Every structure is written in structure tokens, then in C-alpha cells.
Amino acid sequence: MAVEVVMPRLGWTMETASVAEWLKHDGDAVREGDILFTVETDKVAQEVEALDSGILRIPPSSAPPGVSVPVGTVLAYVTRPGEAAPFEGRAAPSVPASQPAQVATSAGPATAGANGLSTAPASPRARRVARELGVDWTTIAGSGSTGRIVERDVRAAATAQPAAARARVSPVARRVAQQQGVDLDELAAQMPDKRITRADIDAAVRPPADHAPESGHSRPLSRTRRIIGERMVHSAHTTAPVTLTTEADATELAALRGRIKRSLAGSNRQAPSYTDLLARLTALALLEHPWMNSTLTGDAIVQHEAVHIGIAVDTERGLLVPVVRDAHLKSIQRIAEESKELIAAARAGTSTPDQLGGSTFSLTNLGMYEIDAFTPIINLPECAILGVGRIVARQVVIDEETEELAVRKMLALSLTFDHRVVDGGPAARFLQRIKRSIEQPYTWLIA
16 A cells, blocks of 8 residues: 655644655655655755655655645655556546547557657656656657557657756756756756756856956845745844843853863863853743743733743854753753754754744854854844853953952843833843853852
């Protein structure tokens, strides 16, 4: 019995998605665990494995790559060898008694259907060669017994095709080539016997490193870049953002991190980053200031009991925000281990939708880029986000009465909050709590 291959639900909030690229093709033999296709959601592309072994059959009506379909939509089938796919099981139309049936013989090709496509079967080898050569075998007249399409028919058709038609081009690459105006004939001639991928199309439109374009060049927005842009604009236009800035003396925090790193040197344990330390102290501060751990849903403000910290990550595909769940219940060591895995997955493009959703508060750290204070954009539906700048050693007054000066490591902080949800006073007290936790890290380290 044929097994359905459906659009999987890759996250609890996922309702639709699209096939980015089929890695197996109609008629291919597949084994359980083989990668069949990649799925593209709002922020991630994820591989989907075969759950059964057999022959992959993709209906002609299956949604093409790039077209979003609801979760659960049947995309293909895995059949047993020799078994007909469900979409092939329709009975052939009956021939009126007054009309003699046309029977194909070896003397001539089979007849074409009403849509102009061949109704003759193709041998498995012919289908495989057709896929390899990029030939649509349904348009070929067969020369085999009873009009059967055989390998020589496919190769003859391939010879008659232009280079772009003969070239092996991934569906994603073909779509991008059309968008970018790339001549596949010319590209295929430059890359004989090679399957053309998205990377080849990108390379074709990218100007040489030693030659700056006179008037620049354009490229369409990626799905991820478009989604990020839409969410940023939505946040800016629908919230009432206010940003508060302050400085914290991070000398003790830096010393603490240095001691932890030295103690873990030579072990297989992950040393926490400044972001990991800030995630932990922020989670504890949110328990004391729960109105900052809120989301606005319709006309209701929801205060969350659990703290799920989103950590902004710069990737080649754009800004992603993987989530450390229940950060208020986890040790610094555990947060460091999880954040390392989450950041690696985000940069590799293997994050799952569940890893990128459900945060209640976010952190964004630009200190490594020598940035001081800045204005972060709220990650909706959250009500606030903390921006972290660089740590700078400079001379400051450490005693107001004596005006004693000392060189301290100062850290810039920027808190953007939604004034529809939180007023300035509570937000300022929360930022003050963060500042004190940074300056006195031992007070929360054992919490």
C-alpha cells in the first residue's frame, strides 16, 4: 500500500510551508532515512526524511517548490516496487463503440492524450535517464514495443534540446535564475555535466571581487530577509517604543567570567559568554519584575510565569532569535551549553521552528562589534528587549564624596520597551535591577 508523504508540522505554530527543493525525484528508489526534500518556513530550511523504503512517486499536481501549502498536504507517495501510485489508479476513459480503438504497435508511436502529452509508458531506465538529462519524458513518442518509451528515445530528445533544457538544474536554482535574468543556456555551456544549484546562480550574478559595478546590482529579497523586514516594520509601526540607556560597572562581572574560564580550562565544559551571564541574571530580574516578562495579545496583557530568553544571532540568512527556555530554572553552565547549540544551529540553518519561537524577553549583544548604546527593536509579541554594548575600560568616579577616580570596565545597556504595556517607572526600575546585578554578580550567582 502506498504511503503518503505530507507537509510536516515542524513547529507548534506552523500552519503552512513550502518545499524548497526536492532532493529525490519521481521514480527514485528511496530508503528509510533518506532525505526527500527541504522545507522552507518563515526562518528556517529543514530536511525531511523518508519514513519508509520504496519508490518515490510525485503527482503532477503536487505543489511546486516555493509554493506554500497547509500542513498535512499530500506531496508524494512511497510505493512498493511495481505498485501503482494512487494518482495513476484512475480508470482509462472508455472508447465509444462507434469509434475504433487506436492500438499502438512497434510500427509507430503511441497516441498523445488530450493535453498533448504521451500516454505511453516509459521504462524505469528511460525515466531515470530523463531525470538525469532534464528531459520531460511525457512529451516523447516511444519507439519501443507497443510504443513504450525507452532510453534511446530520451537520449534522442535530449540531443534536440537546447543546453538549458538538457542541463540538470535544481528547482530552486531554476526559479532564482528566472528572477535574476540568468541565461541558463550560457551557464549550462560553461558548466557541462554539472548540476546547477542556487550557489551557481548566485555566483553568476555576483560581480568579481576586483571589479566594483558602476551602477550596482540588485537581487530579490530572500524569504527570510523579507519576513525579518516585515516583522521589524510591524514592530516599529504598532508599538509605542521607548528606549532607556544606562551604564553598569562590569568590572566584577568580567573578573567573575575570567575566573570561570580559567577554572574550566582543559575540561570539556562550556565556559559562559557575557551573553550567557546576562541571560541568567536577566531571567532572575524578570521574576522580580514580571510586568517586563509580558506579551500583548489582542486587548489583553499576559504576564508569563516562565522566562524564555531569546538571544539575537547574526547569521548569513539574517537575524534569528533562538530561545533558551525556562532560563530562570537553569544554571549558568546549562544556559551556556544550550545557547552554544542554539547559536550553532541558527548559523548552520538547521534550527527548528520551535527553537525560534515562544520567547518572552530578548537580548541582543553588539558589544563584539565595538558598539556602545543603541536602540534595539522589540521582538513582538514581547514587550521589551535589552541591548548590550561593549565593555570599555575607562576612568570613572567611584566615590561621589571624595571624587575618587579609578579605571573600571563600563558596560552600556539599552532597554527598549512598549509603552502600551509598561510605563517608564517600572521599566527604569527593571533596568536599574539589571545594572546592580551586573555590578554585584555574587548576589545572584548562587540564586
